[in-house]
Every structure is written in structure tokens, then in C-alpha cells.
Amino acid sequence: MTLQDRDDLRRTLAGMVAEVSEGEVTAEQVLASPHPLAALGVTSITQIRLIDAVEVAFGIDVDLDGDLRFLDNVDSLADYVRARAAP
Amino acid sequence: MTSPAAARIPGLGESRTLRIPFDAASGPRSGPLTWAQQHMHLLIQELGPQSQSVNLKFSWPLRATAGEDEVLAALRDTVETFDALRTVTVGDEQRVLRSGELAVPVVEAGAGAVVATAGRVAEAMWAVPFDIAGEWPLRAALVSSGGRLRHLVLAASHLAIDQGGGEWIQHRLRGVLARPPAPVAVPEPVHQPLDEAEWERSPEGAQRGERAIAHHEATYQAMPQTMLPRAAAEVERPRFRYLQYDSAALALAVGALAARHKVGHSAVLYAGICAIAGHVSALDRAFLQLTVGNRIAPRTRYSVGMHTQDVPVSVELGDASIADVIARSGTAITRAARFGQYPPVTLVARRRAIELDRGLSFDLSCWLNYRQAGTRRAAAPVGARTLEEAASRSRWRWIEGLDSSTSTYFVFADDAGDLLRVTLLFDSAVLPPDEAITWLRGVERLLCAAVTTDVGMSEVGKHTDLAQASYGADWLNTDAGWAHLPTVAALLGDAAVVADGRDIVAYLTGEADLPRLHAECVAALPGLRTAVAPTRYVLVAEAPDARTPGAWRAAPVSCSWRPGSAGLP
Numbered sequence: 068m069t070l071q072d073r074d075d076l077r078r079t080l081a082g083m084v085a086e087v088s089e090g091e092v093t094a095e096q097v098l099a100s101p102h103p104l105a106a107l108g109v110t111s112i113t114q115i116r117l118i119d120a121v122e123v124a125f126g127i128d129v130d131l132d133g134d135l136r137f138l139d140n141v142d143s144l145a146d147y148v149r150a151r152a153a154p
Numbered sequence: 155m156t157s158p159a160a161a162r163i164p165g166l167g168e169s170r171t172l173r174i175p176f177d178a179a180s181g182p183r184s185g186p187l188t189w190a191q192q193h194m195h196l197l198i199q200e201l202g203p204q205s206q207s208v209n210l211k212f213s214w215p216l217r218a219t220a221g222e223d224e225v226l227a228a229l230r231d232t233v234e235t236f237d238a239l240r241t242v243t244v245g246d247e248q249r250v251l252r253s254g255e256l257a258v259p260v261v262e263a264g265a266g267a268v269v270a271t272a273g274r275v276a277e278a279m280w281a282v283p284f285d286i287a288g289e290w291p292l293r294a295a296l297v298s299s300g301g302r303l304r305h306l307v308l309a310a311s312h313l314a315i316d317q318g319g320g321e322w323i324q325h326r327l328r329g330v331l332a333r334p335p336a337p338v339a340v341p342e343p344v345h346q347p348l349d350e351a352e353w354e355r356s357p358e359g360a361q362r363g364e365r366a367i368a369h370h371e372a373t374y375q376a377m378p379q380t381m382l383p384r385a386a387a388e389v390e391r392p393r394f395r396y397l398q399y400d401s402a403a404l405a406l407a408v409g410a411l412a413a414r415h416k417v418g419h420s421a422v423l424y425a426g427i428c429a430i431a432g433h434v435s436a437l438d439r440a441f442l443q444l445t446v447g448n449r450i451a452p453r454t455r456y457s458v459g460m461h462t463q464d465v466p467v468s469v470e471l472g473d474a475s476i477a478d479v480i481a482r483s484g485t486a487i488t489r490a491a492r493f494g495q496y497p498p499v500t501l502v503a504r505r506r507a508i509e510l511d512r513g514l515s516f517d518l519s520c521w522l523n524y525r526q527a528g529t530r531r532a533a534a535p536v537g538a539r540t541l542e543e544a545a546s547r548s549r550w551r552w553i554e555g556l557d558s559s560t561s562t563y564f565v566f567a568d569d570a571g572d573l574l575r576v577t578l579l580f581d582s583a584v585l586p587p588d589e590a591i592t593w594l595r596g597v598e599r600l601l602c603a604a605v606t607t608d609v610g611m612s613e614v615g616k617h618t619d620l621a622q623a624s625y626g627a628d629w630l631n632t633d634a635g636w637a638h639l640p641t642v643a644a645l646l647g648d649a650a651v652v653a654d655g656r657d658i659v660a661y662l663t664g665e666a667d668l669p670r671l672h673a674e675c676v677a678a679l680p681g682l683r684t685a686v687a688p689t690r691y692v693l694v695a696e697a698p699d700a701r702t703p704g705a706w707r708a709a710p711v712s713c714s715w716r717p718g719s720a721g722l723p
Contacts, residue, residue, distance in 0.1 A: 105416035111417065111418045111484065111491070112450055115492050116450055119451065128365070131369070131488070131489045131492055132489070135485055135488065
């Protein structure tokens with residue numbers, strides 16, 4: 068997947084969250100909510116599925132040995148992906 | 155191949171036996187064991203001939219209208235569909251066979267004794283180790299009463315399936331079960347163990363495996379040697395005991411804390427156990443081997459196979475509150491679960507290299523296996539009085555023990571939503587039974603307290619009545635954990651062992667091959683929880699007259715070497 072502008076990337080990531088959460092949250096909820104993903108019902112298993120999906124989609128290795136706060140919301144995740152994915 | 159075990163299972167040999175011939179669409183084929191199978195194979199070899207403790211058992215009531223032909227057809231379909239159930243292990247190879255016969259004893263139960271009989275049959279089939287090369291990895295029996303089949307009982311080799319695999323077997327058999335699981339659209343084709351072995355050898359699988367290894371290596375670099383630095387005592391048989399603890403209070407507390415800290419329930423329980431173990435042994439870092447299901451990837455999710463592996467998970471406790479420990483545990487478990495699938499033989503080799511560098515031998519005998527058994531309820535606000543009342547209803551009981559196990563303590567946690575059943579398998583030579591009870595009560599009390607109070611690690615004793623170990627002056631808290639200096643000295647023969655800060659320094663006179671001496675010392679550590687190898691070795695030309703630590707430190711040094719450094723100067 069190629070990198071898109073930030074809003075497109077946010078929407079793509081929100082769709083991924085919805086897909087891996089299997090209906091627990093919708094992409095619209097993810098985009099609209101000011102709360103962390105965990106507060107929306109994104110479990111640790113869903114987080115790991117999301118990491119898998121992001122790695123495959125953008126061809127990056129997600130580093131889990133550092134600070135994991137980039138998984139808190141779709142904005143921080145978008146910033147993380149843009150910083151690591153090839154332009 | 156038939157089912158030779160049926161005849162050697164006590165109580166089943168005399169039963170009427172039904173025979174299920176099967177002939178699968180594919181096979182025979184063979185290939186390497188998957189990483190999870192290698193992991194279990196290593197464990198079974200370690201356990202020796204008495205490997206029954208890793209067997210699995212399942213017991214499901216049958217639908218009242220399910221006839222004999224229908225039940226046998228369902229079993230035939232299940233065995234023909236899933237390669238894992240037609241696989242034997244020969245050496246390092248799995249061989250999927252195509253056809254054969256499953257012998258199914260039918261045990262008659264008296265009126266009102268169906269469930270008890272099913273339990274007895276399950277126990278009997280579970281208690282006999284599997285012949286992994288010469289027996290089907292699935293044993294089946296039926297319990298009948300009043301002229302109809304009432305219960306299906308299965309025992310399985312853990313080399314073939316894990317608990318998740320058992321759930322998908324149940325799903326496949328749902329048409330004949332009295333309480334069938336909700337139907338799930340399971341994707342086709344079925345992902346088989348040999349498919350998984352192929353993925354592991356793919357570039358993607360190999361890369362994932364290497365990343366997982368790197369993560370676990372980093373964990374090993376920080377872990378103490380053992381969570382119980384104490385000598386094993388002589389105890390009566392059975393040495394390994396089972397303690398079952400049922401607690402509604404623990405279920406409430408775990409649910410409330412998981413919601414508050416936005417972590418999984420397993421992370422809360424992990425944090426509670428680590429806090430107790432760290433407090434008791436006065437360690438500022440704790441670890442547990444965590445059993446990871448490895449069913450997050452879509453390909454493995456619905457698989458009838460063995461995917462479970464154990465990973466080391468470590469958490470820092472120093473200067474922390476229980477809330478901090480829970481949050482740290484959540485992060486540590488997410489990382490560990492992400493890297494739950496790895497080549498075990500490679501990790502063992504890397505671990506041994508780290509053990510040699512750090513001068514220790516990890517005591518990887520403390521485990522947690524958290525299983526969600528019921529529907530999870532939304533956590534509701536819970537107060538001290540509710541928790542106290544729930545705790546007053548907690549019950550514990552002893553279950554028959556074992557003479558052989560690799561566990562110092564293995565915590566099986568079955569979370570039924572409103573009740574948490576903790577089954578503790580423990581080595582009574584290291585953890586006395588009375589202390590084991592206090593540990594489980596302690597986890598309950600600590601986590602209940604943490605729901606309503608901000609509890610610090612320094613307050614664990616106050617909340618649990620568990621005393622902290624008191625180490626004498628001849629013990630040292632090293633980077634590898636607590637070590638009893640006279641025991642270290644005894645491993646080294648003529649060396650003098652001296653504490654220097656958190657380092658243990660071995661002083662020797664004359665000439666010595668220091669790397670070899672160190673390797674021999676590390677090789678002597680397994681099973682010895684009270685010693686680690688020296689952090690540094692110093693050769694002095696002559697022993698000082700006064701054999702005091704100060705005199706040894708002042709002696710002229712001819713050579714000094716620290717394990718893990720490039721080599722001798």
C-alpha cells in the first residue's frame with residue numbers, strides 16, 4: 068500500500084481497526100472518538116492483529132520494544148506509519 | 155494403525171468397543187514439526203515416560219436424539235477433516251496418515267451416574283501417556299445409559315492439538331452435542347499443521363521467528379535467575395501437588411482492574427502473581443513463563459492443531475505501585491503475545507549463550523496459563539464490601555498430585571466471568587503447601603485491595619500476611635538475583651568468593667583456565683536455585699595471609715576476567 072495524505076491514512080487505519088476488531092468498533096467511531104482506542108473496546112488481541120495488518124499493508128516492522136503509546140489512537144498511529152513507511 | 159491405548163487404559167479394556175474406520179481425502183504426507191510442536195516435543199522428552207500431565211481431555215454431553223451411527227459419523231468426519239488427529243511423530247518428523255481405525259469403547263453408566271462416569275473415563279484416558287509414534291493422538295470413548303449414548307469423552311496428545319484446537323473439534327462435532335457452541339463460519343480450506351510448518355520456513359515466517367527470538371533474548375538479559383532462590387526440601391510423595399482455588403472476588407477484582415488500566419485480564423493476574431513472588435523473594439524484577447495461544451493470525455485462528463508456546467515475560471517491580479505493575483504487565487504481555495511463535499531450538503541455544511554470559515541458569519519452571527472459559531461481563535463498579543463478601547465465599551481444595559513435573563508453580567486460570575478458578579500445580583519441595591495456599595489468598599487479597607486503594611509494592615506483606623524472605627549476611631543480591639556465597643564458593647573448589655557491590659568476585663591463585671572454570675560453574679547451576687556464577691574472576695599470584703575480603707581485594711592481580719567480555723587480557 069502506498070502512503071496517502073494524512074486524512075486518507077487515518078481513514079485507512081480506522082478501517083483496519085474496524086476490521087480486526089470484528090465489529091467491536093466501527094471506522095466512524097474510531098475517527099470521531101476523542102478517546103483512546105482501548106476505551107472504545109480495542110483489546111490487546113485486537114492491538115496485535117492491528118500491528119500485523121499495519122506491517123503487511125505498509126511493509127514496515129512495528130517496534131514493540133519502545134514506547135507503545137503510538138497505538139493509543141489513530142492519529143498517533145498515522146504519525147508512526149508515516150515516519151517509517153517509504154514515501 | 156488402530157487405537158492400542160484403549161486396551162491399556164484401566165477400566166476401558168472390558169468395555170464394548172465400536173470401531174470407526176476412516177479414509178481421509180488427502181495424505182499420507184510428512185514434514186518437519188512446527189515450532190509449537192517442537193516446543194511440546196522438547197517438553198515431553200524432558201518429562202520422560204510419565205508425560206501424561208500435558209495430555210488434554212474433553213467431555214461433552216450428547217444430544218438426546220443423537221444415535222450411534224450419527225455420533226460415529228461425526229467422529230469419522232472430524233478425524234478425516236483434521237490432519238492433526240491422524241498424525242504420528244517419528245523423531246523430528248510428523249507423519250500424517252490417511253486411513254486407519256479409531257477404537258471407541260462404550261462405557262455403561264448407572265442411572266444418575268452419567269456425568270461422574272464421564273469424568274472417570276476422561277481421567278482414565280488422560281492418565282496414560284501417549285505413544286506419540288505408535289498411537290493415534292486422539293482417544294475417544296462414549297458413555298451410555300438407559301439404552302442411549304449420553305456423553306462423548308476425548309483425550310488428546312498435546313503434541314497434536316492445544317486447548318484452542320479442542321474447541322474447534324467441539325465446533326466440528328456440534329451437530330451431535332447437547333450444548334453445541336455457536337456456529338462460526340470457519341474458512342476453507344482447513345489450515346493443517348504441515349501448512350503451518352511450511353509458513354514457518356517461508357521468508358515471512360523466518361523473519362517473524364528471528365524478531366521473536368530477538369525480543370525474548372532481550373527479556374533474558376534482564377531476568378533474575380529464579381523467582382524462588384531457596385533450596386529444595388525433602389518431601390513426601392507426591393512431590394507435585396494440585397491446589398484448586400475458586401474465587402468470585404478475584405474475578406471481580408481482575409475485571410475491575412483490567413477495565414481501569416485498559417489491559418487484558420491475564421495481565422492483571424500476571425501482575426498479582428509477580429507482585430507476590432517478587433515480594434516473597436525480595437526481588438525487584440519478576441518473571442513468569444506465559445502460555446501464548448498463537449491464534450491471532452487469521453490462518454491459525456480456526457486451526458485444529460498445536461500452536462501454543464511458552465514465552466518469558468518479565469516485569470520490573472522496584473518502587474512501583476500495584477497499578478504500575480499492572481500497566482507494565484499489560485505492555486509486557488502484549489509484546490510477548492506478539493512474539494509467541496518462535497523456533498524453540500534456536501531460542502534454547504541463544505538462551506544458553508546468555509546464561510553463560512550472565513553466569514546463571516534460568517529456572518523456567520514458573521508459569522501462567524490464563525484461559526477465558528465463560529462469557530466476559532462488562533466490569534461494573536465494585537466496592538470494598540462487595541469484594542470482602544465475595545472473598546468470604548472463596549474455596550480451595552486439594553486434587554491428586556504427581557510425582558513428575560517440570561513446574562515449580564504452574565498457575566492455570568480459568569476465567570468463567572463471575573468466578574475465577576485458579577489451579578496451582580506446584581513443587582512442594584520448594585513451595586510448601588501451606589505457603590501455596592497463602593500465595594493464592596495473597597493474590598486475591600492484593601488485587602482486591604488494589605481495586606479500592608493505591609497499594610505500593612512495599613505494602614504487599616501488609617495486605618497478604620506473606621513474609622518477605624530474610625537473607626543472611628552470606629547472601630548477595632546480584633544482577634542475576636540472590637546468591638548464597640558459600641554455595642557459590644563450593645562450586646568453585648579452591649576459590650575465595652567475595653562480594654563487591656552487586657558483583658561476586660572469585661579469587662584464585664596460581665594458574666586457571668577461567669572461561670572453562672566459569673563454564674563448569676554455570677553447568678552446575680541447573681536445579682540449584684541458591685547460587686549463580688561469579689561476575690568476575692581474578693587470578694592472584696599468592697593468597698593473602700589474612701583470607702578476608704579486604705585482603706583478597708588488595709592482593710596483586712595477575713589476571714582478571716569478566717564473563718561476557720571479549721576474552722582474557
